[in-house]
Amino acid sequence: MFEPLTARPAATVRIHIDGAAxxxxxxxxxxxxxxxxxxxxxxxxxxxxxxxxxxxxxxVCFDCLVEIDDVPNQQACMTRVREGMRVRSMAGSARLA
Structure with a gap:
């Protein structure tokens, strides 16, 4: 479904997605x-x-809402990764920060 394009090597950052580095x-x-x-x-x-x-x-669609660094309702598609970022899936009603 998703396949990265072949490109020159890029610097990487470490993030945590639902607790997994x-x-x-x-x-x-x-x-x-x-x-x-x-x-x-x-x-x-x-x-x-x-x-x-x-x-x-x-x-546009807001289907990719996640919690990033304890802040809920963040659009995953509009947020660039950064070192040490913690991303968590959301379930149920939106929570206010």
């Missing part, structure tokens, strides 16, 4: 890191519990 290129968005890790879903809807994940990759 991952090394990803520093130019990735959080959504790209999620997809590359094989995690297609990053949240569950509050009514049906249906899985949602990165869809539009440009900030």
């Amino acid at each position: 991952r090394h990803v290129p520093g130019h990735y968005s959080v959504a790209a890191a999620l997809l590359e890790s094989g995690q297609a879903a990053c949240r569950a809807t509050p009514v049906t519990g249906a899985a949602r994940g990165p869809f539009c990759m440009m900030g």
Whole structure:
């Protein structure tokens, strides 16, 4: 489903996705890191519990909401990874910071 393009080697950063450490290129968005890790879903809807994940990759659909460094409702597709970032999936109703 998701396959990175062949490019020159890029500097990597270490992030944590749902507690698991991952090394990803520093130019990735959080959504790209999620997809590359094989995690297609990053949240569950509050009514049906249906899985949602990165869809539009440009900030329009809001299906890629995650918690980043303890701040909920962050758009994974619009957030660039950074060293030490902690990303957590969200479930149910949106939480306010």
